[in-house]
Amino acid sequence: MDRAPGTSVRLKLTLSYAGFLMVAGVLLLAAVWAFLLRYVPDRALIIPGSTGTSLHGVFPVRSSLLHVFAPRAAAVLALLLAFGLAGGWILAGRMLAPLTAVTDATRLATAGSLSHRIRLPGRRDEFRELADAFDTMLARLEAHVAEERRFAANASHELRTPLAISKALLDVARADPERDTGEVLDRLHAVNARAIGLTEALLLLSRAEQRSFTRERVDLSLVVEEATETLLPLAEEHGVTVEIRADLTPASGSPALLLQLTTNLVQNAIVHNLPRNGTVWVSTGPAPTGVVLTVENTGEPVPPRLLATLTEPFQRGSERVRTHHAGVGLGLAIVETITRAHDGTLTLTERPAGGLRVTVELPAADPPPDRRRTG
Known part of the structure; x- marks a missing residue:
């Protein structure tokens, strides 16, 4: 946003340091003057010869002291002001140097350079936490x-x-x-x-x-039944047996998206399976922090380096069993995106006997209002 030009923070800090130093100096001089007024009498009797002079009589000591003290106090305040301005300018510059580094990095990022990092040295403080957070943001953006x-x-x-x-x-x-x-x-x-x-x-x-969807109460067991029923001809074509163990599993989310998620997982498990006599296991149930949907399939062993890339777009698992039903390479990428949109977690693990186990953990739906009243 456009802003009118204003006073720099460095100048404000400098004036603040100098002003504080001036206030401290005035208070100190006022304390010295109060001390002098307490222990110095208002007038003093001078006896000839006691001070090396021939003067005698009563003299106003406080007024004479004020004439001597005032100009010297003014000179001290002037020195404090000059010292405060110069020292405050230097200190403010040193204190604001990390912000200058952050500003320069922001300008580079605005220009399109996301590879630059601040990497502010020194022990942790507010400025270094800000710089580290900015570096983390740049890394994620890049x-x-x-x-x-x-x-x-x-x-x-x-x-x-x-x-x-x-x-x-x-x-x-x-x-x-x-x-x-x-x-x-x-x-x-x-x-x-x-x-x-x-x-x-x-x-x-x-x-x-x-995330442009309305959350509803969705029973994952019904979603699994609908998805597997739709994919039954594909399973018969590939000679794959689909086994379901689905209990009542109320989740919170979009019925259409959760159906697409389940369909993608079951279809992927059917296609990437053994050439014949393969098996797919689909189960739903409660989890410690929500509900869980698990899809397992037999198949060839999945290399760990390939396992880490299967959720990337257009990754079809080139080293797994190839079929004519290869898909478009977005199946697991869509699953991961739908899971993330539902604030869930997606976990892919290799089965010891070969094949893949995919676990989707989702938030559980709130109990119906009548059940909450009776409970």
């Missing part, structure tokens, strides 16, 4: 921007691929009018369906990140 750029590049590549394939099929059909149009149309239909699926997945990912 990682977020890098992730967004990588996501945009991957999304552009994924969207360009079906468009390029469609163009190539149309060029082939135009160059060879005698070619069977039914085959070309089938392939175009498949490519177009993949592009639509990718676009819908990107839109779902964006909506989940914005």
